[in-house]
Amino acid sequence: MSDPADLIIVGAGPAGMAAAATALAGGLRVVLVDSGTAVGGQFWRHPPEHARSVIPTEDLHHGLREYHDLREALAAHAQKGQLDLRLHHHVWSAVRQDDVFVVHAVDRRKAPQEIAVVLRAPRLLVATGAYDRQLPFPGWDLPGVLTIGGLQALLKGGGVAAGSRVALGGTGPFLLPVAASLAARGVEVVTVCEAAHPRAWLRHPGPLLRNPGKWAEGAGYALTLVRHRIPVRPRTAIIRAEGGARVTSVRVASLAPDGSPRPGRERRIEVDAVGVGWGFVPQLDLLITLGCALTDSADGNAVVAADEGLRTTVPGLYAAGETCGVGGAALAVGEGRLAAESVLADSGAAPVLRGKRLAAVRSAVAAQRAFARALALAHPIPPAWSSWLTDETVVCRCEEVTAGVIGTARAEGACDHRQVKQLTRAGMGWCQGRMCGPAVHCLTDPKQAYRPAERLVATPVTLGALADLDT
Ligand SMILES: Cc1cc2nc3c(=O)[nH]c(=O)nc-3n(C[C@H](O)[C@H](O)[C@H](O)COP(=O)(O)OP(=O)(O)OC[C@H]3O[C@@H](n4cnc5c(N)ncnc54)[C@H](O)[C@@H]3O)c2cc1C
The missing domain is CATH 3.50.50.60 (FAD/NAD(P)-binding domain)
Known part of the structure; x- marks a missing residue:
């Protein structure tokens, strides 16, 4: 794609794929970035392209017709030069500078070598999904x-x-x-x-x-x-x-x-x-550093605050899928479509979904969100789960901090996961608290929703990739 993009989408799971297909159908030029080796995200995870004939996994999937339709639509637009698909690219930071989003990624196609990549567009859609709680x-x-x-x-x-x-x-x-x-x-x-x-x-x-x-x-x-x-x-x-x-x-x-x-x-x-x-924890790293407001969801997580059109509180920034609350792949697809419709409207482009089709997507998204809320309320974290722990149980695996040490920090007055981190190093290791953060939160402040700490660098990057940025 030679001209600058109209929209960057981070995450090529169900939400990001559906958003990209809709935005492309509306005539926008899109860059779709994902750290994985193939589009599909968690729900439609497949082996890398070259291994598919020897590792059949299609029978483990649901909703594959939608996946194949979206994949074909993306491939057709990529061939026309309207879509720039960047697989194996991990976004480690995104900032807004003078109404333009600057997205920093590392290209890991030749790993362990990392190549710094900088992408720019006036609009950014973050569909980075969630990870296991x-x-x-x-x-x-x-x-x-x-x-x-x-x-x-x-x-x-x-x-x-x-x-x-x-x-x-x-x-x-x-x-x-x-x-x-x-x-x-x-x-x-x-x-x-x-x-x-x-x-x-x-x-x-x-x-x-x-x-x-x-x-x-x-x-x-x-x-x-x-x-x-x-x-x-x-x-x-x-x-x-x-x-x-x-x-x-x-x-x-x-x-x-x-x-x-x-x-x-x-x-x-x-x-x-x-x-x-x-359950899952929404992957909010990029959205938090961009300054988005968060809101509480019924499963005990903070999620990005977005309006009905999936616009966040930062102008030009949209979110879809599990970043807006955990609710499954069908909901993610619907939200991806609605977010892309908002991008089209805000860019002055004609809508792709109209009339009854748009109303049907909106109504399905509302019903699926209500279902997700009911699901969260029916499957809470058991209040007394910490009674399973012993003092020796490791809670933060990166820094090897035990439940006993966290208990001492609490006794000394630490009342949330950030204070526990300062006193014990829990959450300071390689995973930056992705594994232990929700658990430390549940041990210290279970009545509040879990708000991850701000991580200015969303994935570890080499000094070489950072040095490349100079040029
Ligand atoms: C490990 C795992 C397995 C799951 N398996 C299933 C399943 O089998 N069935 C089911 O019903 N639900 C499953 N889920 C739930 C699933 O997350 C959702 O239902 C659905 O995939 C959500 O779609 P999404 O587009 O919001 O996010 P995802 O499908 O999670 O897609 C997000 C995409 O963003 C990419 N990404 C994230 N951060 C970055 C970054 N910084 N830079 C570049 N790319 C980035 C990821 O590589 C991913 O491809 C799974 C969840 C997890 C965590």
Whole structure:
């Protein structure tokens, strides 16, 4: 693409792909940037292009028709020179200078070499998705204990099953597709421990009735789990992983309504891998440094504050998908389309969606947002989860800070994750608190939504790439 772009989109997941396709259909020139090797994000994660024929993963996916349509539309626009697709480019900073967004990325196509790239456009759309929310427990740092998103990413992105006898635990419906994907690859899923009780859903009948498709999806997974004889145990949790060089067993406890283990209701199960997930945390690094206002969502996360058209509080800056709140791929696609419509309107271009089609997308997004809220309320983090910890449990794995040390910091007056970080170094390591930040927050200030610390550099970059910027 020789002329400057009208719009930069960071993130080529369902939200970013849909936004790009709509903006391109409206005639805009777009740069679409993603750190991954292929478009699709987390939901439509695929092996790299060259490996697809030898690693078939299509059977693990849903909604592939939409993915293929979007991919074809992007490829057609790339061929015409209207789309500049930058895969393997990780954005580490974005700033607004004189009404232009300056996006700094590192091109990692020739890794370990990193090449600095600077992109500029008058409008920026951030669709960077989310990452797994983890709660520590004794043994969670043993090899073989993964996040459920990690298990799914290994399967979809590389056809790799992390174990042959796997226990899953945490809360939320994402446990079900992960169990189904593992079973489809011949893995024995010995238990799915769901901390919530299904009764919690009955308190939110409205959003359930407005989203019959979600019921059908859930029923499909339930059938798969029954077919593979996978037991789903409500109000239970994996409270300990045991082993030496890697995990060999887990302790599963029946939970009281507050999430504390019921005395005498614990069992040991032999496994060779474990997957745990407590929902997701929106990836807000770029949006926070750009100065966007945040708002609280029902799952205990802060999310970017955006209007109905997905405009943030910073002029020219838009967000879509899980950065606006965790809610699944269909919602991300709808929001991507609406955000791109706003970009078109604000750029003075003609809309792509009109009349009934636009109304249908708006109404689906509203229904899916309501469903996401109900889902978050039905699958909370158990209030007494910290009773599973011992003083020796490592909470910050990068800096090896234990629950005992964090307890001492709290006793000395630290009352949020930033103060704990200053006193203990929890969150100061390589991952910059992405893993432990939500957990430290839940240990210190659980009534407030989790607001990640501002990270001026969103991914580690080499000094060489920074030095390149001089030229
Ligand atoms: C590990 C994982 C696996 C998941 N698997 C499933 C699943 O199998 N089924 C399901 O229903 N839901 C899954 N989810 C939930 C999923 O996040 C959403 O439902 C859906 O993918 C959200 O779409 P999105 O476009 O908002 O974000 P995503 O799909 O997460 O896309 C965001 C994209 O932004 C890119 N990105 C982020 N930061 C940067 C940066 N700084 N520079 C450049 N690129 C960047 C990422 O590489 C990614 O491709 C998963 C979530 C995670 C974290």
